[in-house]
Amino acid sequence: MTRTDYPWLLPSEMIDPRGPELPGDRGRARPRRTVRDWIIDTLMFLLAAAIGLIALEASEKAGNSENIVLVDMIVGVLACCALWTRRRWPVGLALVLGVVSAVAPASGGAAVVALFCVAVHRPFRVVAAVGGLSLVAGCLQTVIRPDPSTSLTAGLIATVVLILMVTGWGMLVRARRQLVVALRERATRAETEAELRAEQAQRLAREAIAREMHDVLAHRLTLLSVHAGALEFRPDAPAPEVARAAGVIRDSAHEALQDLRMIIGVLRAPGDEGDRPQPTLVTLDALVAESREAGMKVTLDSRIDDPAAVPAATGRTAYRIAQEGLTNARKHAPGTEATVEVSGGPGDGLTVQVRNAAPPGEVPRVPGSGQGLIGLTERALLAGGRFEHGATGDGGFAVRAWLPWAA
Structure with missing residues (x-):
């Protein structure tokens, strides 16, 4: 799949039929980011940073020490910066951030964005595995680093609902893009079939024209055969009759030659029906x-x-x-x-x-x-x-x- 095939899709939105990159595929060319790609990546970074700041503020209110808050902040910044690599290693990044988010709430926003990216660009098996890990990591985070403003049950429910919503949203976006690609391919296939039907109709029309000309040519050649036979069986015919028969043979031969040239022209030039009106x-x-x-x-x-x-x-x-x-x-x-x-x-x-x-x-x-x-x-x-x-x-x-x- 290339950008010329689907110009309205971003490089990150394209579903590569070759699947995820293998270790031997490091030299494979990748599309460069467009202006829209940079805007989307920036928005994702800011969204992850905003969620990380909210989690960091909750960590401070929970009475954690300054060192723990500082470590959370550093890990959150590194996690947000790592999102710039999500287009190249979406699965690996989501796995790492999912594990890190279990002990560092400030990286939770980046983990959610990475999970969404995997749900958009990878098949269901991979999404289910990464989503399951994120779900376990989110529940561990709620137990290890609870939010003092909510109960443990409410925190677990909110974590499960958030991860399921992000996963479902990403899978919905993937399905929509696959539908767009399928519709585009179907339209291309329909255009190809229409061209084939048009070519077949032209071929049938040329065959019909050739049959029309065949009838005319057969008529001319029959005249030639009849008059040539008359001259053969009546060698003693009067000179005027011989001359008249010879004139008919000459005219019929000339017209038969013209008809034959038209038949050859139809066969050589598809769709060329000639200028002679049909009788x-x-x-x-x-x-x-x-x-x-x-x-x-x-x-x-x-x-x-x-x-x-x-x-x-x-x-x-x-x-x-x-x-x-x-x-x-x-x-x-x-x-x-x-x-x-x-x-x-x-x-x-x-x-x-x-x-x-x-x-x-x-x-x-x-x-x-x-x-x-x-x-x-x-x-x-x-x-x-x-x-x-x-x-x-x-x-x-x-x-x-x-x-x-x-x-």
């Missing part, structure tokens, strides 16, 4: 037009009066479902007509369906892992909706999703 239901017409330019037969049946009124998250999910459905139709049923149907309204939810008829003949196998449909299922579930896909009665294939749309 929504408003851009569904552009998706259909792009598919038609690629040679697909696509029919769009949208029964949404105002696509802009659809919530952005819902519209984005619907767009991804339609995009994946068209990609699957282009892969596995080339030459067939695909139909995209969008319907619904606020309160009823949004329904998106993409279906295609069975391919007219044998279709070349296009590599695929099926991750697209799994991803769409996760998207729909996370949005609070449902997702279904499977073969239709006429041998075709359809994907259908229902998404919530709040009223």
